[in-house]
Amino acid sequence: xxxxxxxxxxxxxxxxxxxALGKLxxxxxxxxxxxxxxxxPQINQDAVKVIKGLYGVDMNATQKSKLLSDIPEVDxxxxxxxxxxxxxxxxxxxxxxxxxxxxxxxxxxFLFTARKIEENILDLKQRIQTGxxxx
Numbered sequence: 189x190x191x192x193x194x195x196x197x198x199x200x201x202x203x204x205x206x207x208a209l210g211k212l213x214x215x216x217x218x219x220x221x222x223x224x225x226x227x228x229p230q231i232n233q234d235a236v237k238v239i240k241g242l243y244g245v246d247m248n249a250t251q252k253s254k255l256l257s258d259i260p261e262v263d264x265x266x267x268x269x270x271x272x273x274x275x276x277x278x279x280x281x282x283x284x285x286x287x288x289x290x291x292x293x294x295x296x297x298f299l300f301t302a303r304k305i306e307e308n309i310l311d312l313k314q315r316i317q318t319g320x321x322x323x
Contacts, residue, residue, distance in 0.1 A: 189218060189219055190218040190263045190264060191221065192219065192221065192263070193266070193279070195265055195267050196267065198224050199253045199254055199255075200230070200231050200232045201234075201289060201291050202289060202301060202305070203222035203224065204232070204235060204247055205301065206268065208239050208251065209243065209245075209305050212243055213306065214309055214310075221259040223254045223255060223277075224254070224255065225256060227254065230248075230253070231247050235290075236248050238295065242299070242302055263279060264280065264283075266282075266308075267283075285304075
């Protein structure tokens with residue numbers, strides 16, 4: 189099965205949301221991982237609250253902040269929109285989703301980010317299923 193890594197610097201917010209939604213919405217097509225070049229002691233609690241509220245997934249119970257070296261080799265790397273230096277991983281396909289980090293913002297920013305990630309996950313799933321994504 190194709191392995192997808194969602195990557196951002198701290199692995200505490202957007203990439204964690206993407207891992208949760210990838211597992212929820214596309215586990216029949218690809219395996220989802222998230223990681224960063226640095227870790228935080230816990231996942232962003234606003235992200236946890238929004239994902240739990242919208243999708244019923246408790247990221248505190250199922251996920252933790254991870255380094256790039258903590259995940260297996262992957263086929264696809266999705267960077268979340270790092271404005272600094274985006275971490276790099278070897279892969280067959282790479283793309284950047286260009287999402288702003290909602291950390292420190294109102295709930296609306298987290299809701300917007302979650303919905304955009306959901307849309308992107310479903311699009312990625314469709315592209316993998318139909319062979320539009322180089323494997």
